[in-house]
Amino acid sequence: MAHVCIHWFRKGLRLHDNPALMSALRGCKEIYPLFILDPCIHNKESMGVNPWRFLMGSLQDLDGSLRKLNLRLFVVRGKPQDILPQLFQKWGVSRMTYEYDTEPYSRSRDLKVSELAKEHGVEVVYKISHTLHDVDRIIEENNGKAPLTYGRFQTVLKTLGPPKRPIPSPTVEDIKDVKAPCVESHEEQQYGLPSLEELGHDLSCLQEAQFPGGEEEALRRLEESMERTGWVCSFEKPQTAPNSLSPSTTVLSPYLTFGCLSARTFWWRLADVYQGKKHSAPPVSLHGQLLWREFFYTASVGVPNFDRMLDNPVCTQIDWDTNPEYLSAWKEARTGFPFIDAIMTQLRREGWIHHLARHAVACFLTRGDLWISWEEGKKVFEGLLLDGDWALNAGNWLWLSASAFFHQYFRVYSPIAFGKKTDKHGEYIKKYLPVLKKFPVEYIYEPWKAPLSVQKAAGCIVGKDYPSPIVEHEVISKQNIQRMKTSYGKRSQGVSESPQPMKAEKRKGPSVLDMLKNKKKK
DNA sequence: CGATTCGTTGTCGAC
DNA sequence: CGTCGACAACGAATC
Numbered sequence: 001m002a003h004v005c006i007h008w009f010r011k012g013l014r015l016h017d018n019p020a021l022m023s024a025l026r027g028c029k030e031i032y033p034l035f036i037l038d039p040c041i042h043n044k045e046s047m048g049v050n051p052w053r054f055l056m057g058s059l060q061d062l063d064g065s066l067r068k069l070n071l072r073l074f075v076v077r078g079k080p081q082d083i084l085p086q087l088f089q090k091w092g093v094s095r096m097t098y099e100y101d102t103e104p105y106s107r108s109r110d111l112k113v114s115e116l117a118k119e120h121g122v123e124v125v126y127k128i129s130h131t132l133h134d135v136d137r138i139i140e141e142n143n144g145k146a147p148l149t150y151g152r153f154q155t156v157l158k159t160l161g162p163p164k165r166p167i168p169s170p171t172v173e174d175i176k177d178v179k180a181p182c183v184e185s186h187e188e189q190q191y192g193l194p195s196l197e198e199l200g201h202d203l204s205c206l207q208e209a210q211f212p213g214g215e216e217e218a219l220r221r222l223e224e225s226m227e228r229t230g231w232v233c234s235f236e237k238p239q240t241a242p243n244s245l246s247p248s249t250t251v252l253s254p255y256l257t258f259g260c261l262s263a264r265t266f267w268w269r270l271a272d273v274y275q276g277k278k279h280s281a282p283p284v285s286l287h288g289q290l291l292w293r294e295f296f297y298t299a300s301v302g303v304p305n306f307d308r309m310l311d312n313p314v315c316t317q318i319d320w321d322t323n324p325e326y327l328s329a330w331k332e333a334r335t336g337f338p339f340i341d342a343i344m345t346q347l348r349r350e351g352w353i354h355h356l357a358r359h360a361v362a363c364f365l366t367r368g369d370l371w372i373s374w375e376e377g378k379k380v381f382e383g384l385l386l387d388g389d390w391a392l393n394a395g396n397w398l399w400l401s402a403s404a405f406f407h408q409y410f411r412v413y414s415p416i417a418f419g420k421k422t423d424k425h426g427e428y429i430k431k432y433l434p435v436l437k438k439f440p441v442e443y444i445y446e447p448w449k450a451p452l453s454v455q456k457a458a459g460c461i462v463g464k465d466y467p468s469p470i471v472e473h474e475v476i477s478k479q480n481i482q483r484m485k486t487s488y489g490k491r492s493q494g495v496s497e498s499p500q501p502m503k504a505e506k507r508k509g510p511s512v513l514d515m516l517k518n519k520k521k522k
Numbered sequence: 523c524g525a526t527t528c529g530t531t532g533t534c535g536a537c
Numbered sequence: 538c539g540t541c542g543a544c545a546a547c548g549a550a551t552c
């Protein structure tokens with residue numbers, strides 16, 4: 001019996017290594033490749049114009065690739081739970097396929113949608129292809145808990161073996177028995193991709209996309225990086241510069257986030273390059289970077305309330321300040337620290353900043369200087385980054401704020417010294433903050449220290465043309481270390497008024513374990 | 523259980 | 538230019 005099938009694209013915006021799409025095509029007489037613009041995730045509040053443009057580019061590329069196979073992409077706007085039942089009926093659908101998504105929102109959405117599918121007699125098939133492994137298996141192998149250190153994570157992974165080999169894209173041969181649904185001309189419009197203008201975006205402030213979305217660009221970019229075999233083999237993340245004028249890393253992360261590039265394709269392509277050569281190893285290598293992604297995906301599945309401080313069992317509870325002025329200054333690149341402001345400018349303009357640049361601004365916002373909750377920073381990153389992956393974003397903010405995973409809170413990034421290591425002349429600062437262009441090198445990281453005569457000569461008066469620093473880093477960072485110490489102290493002592501202080505706190509960890517154990521029993 | 527080791531990628535100053 | 542210890546001292550995992 002041949003199926004009428006919807007393949008529902010969400011992430012996984014690609015044809016290569018797409019097992020769910022392949023199972024859609026098997027025994028299929030008609031296929032509707034579908035993308036739903038869901039107001040719960042695709043809205044202007046939580047998603048900035050740069051990631052929007054990346055998504056649209058990716059969908060356009062996907063549509064183009066499908067058309068080469070005599071298929072097309074159907075784009076619909078609305079809530080999946082409203083849209084899908086309508087389409088099931090309208091198109092006479094008997095099967096729906098999609099790529100498994102571990103995010104909490106996606107999981108509850110997919111649960112609802114699967115029930116609706118059942119009611120409509122639609123068979124649901126999903127496959128794991130966004131991550132290297134089935135992260136639930138990793139948790140199982142670690143006795144029901146997500147590993148909290150990278151070393152432990154690697155040990156667990158060894159028992160699972162290497163990730164699966166990627167599968168190729170569907171070919172004309174694969175769809176020879178599949179009919180492309182006949183679409184009337186008005187429907188061509190109805191299911192077409194809306195423009196960014198139509199969706200109400202202001203494109204006037206956008207410059208040309210440095211990282212255009214789409215599978216084709218993803219694979220081109222992958223090959224471009226992999227051609228540099230020496231560079232690939234000697235890659236060590238900590239040795240790459242956060243403030244080079246062009247990216248010092250691959251910038252494949254946005255393509256992984258949207259699934260334009262399969263992590264397994266990347267993994268095995270790297271294995272090809274490594275083959276027979278001496279090469280760097282995790283955690284610093286490129287393989288290591290993919291494992292970090294896997295690490296945070298696993299943690300985000302194994303830890304309840306992963307993206308929050310409250311009720312997050314691995315997150316240290318910290319008395320962050322509510323400080324809208326400081327938060328805006330950070331967000332809008334007017335902290336008065338050129339290194340920080342340059343990074344935030346690049347983030348807003350280009351939608352991508354180097355991982356270590358993220359360290360610097362995240363530490364500055366949270367435990368280092370401004371003492372603002374990492375959840376605020378996470379929200380800002382989510383809206384601006386092309387690679388604002390839910391699990392990675394939350395995980396890295398937990399890390400940098402020393403709320404979880406990383407605990408050596410006395411190691412504080414200096415907003416002045418850190419950037420100097422890799423850009424002592426401040427070229428990066430001058431690129432993104434041209435107002436400081438004429439400042440002499442010795443003051444470029446600390447313009448407020450320049451004598452007034454020097455400021456005048458540079459055509460930039462600090463406090464007027466460029467902000468004065470909002471905090472005194474040397475003083476505030478030392479105070480903040482003490483505040484961290486207090487928060488950590490409370491954590492290990494437990495709640496003093498509790499009759500069993502130690503036990504009350506100790507329950508924190510096992511509660512995750514218990515939850516997962518209970519789940520398994522069901 | 524207690525002790526020990528290790529932990530993706532800090533900074534500063536001495537040598 | 539690189540390496541090392543002090544700084545002040547954390548939790549997770551292991552034995």
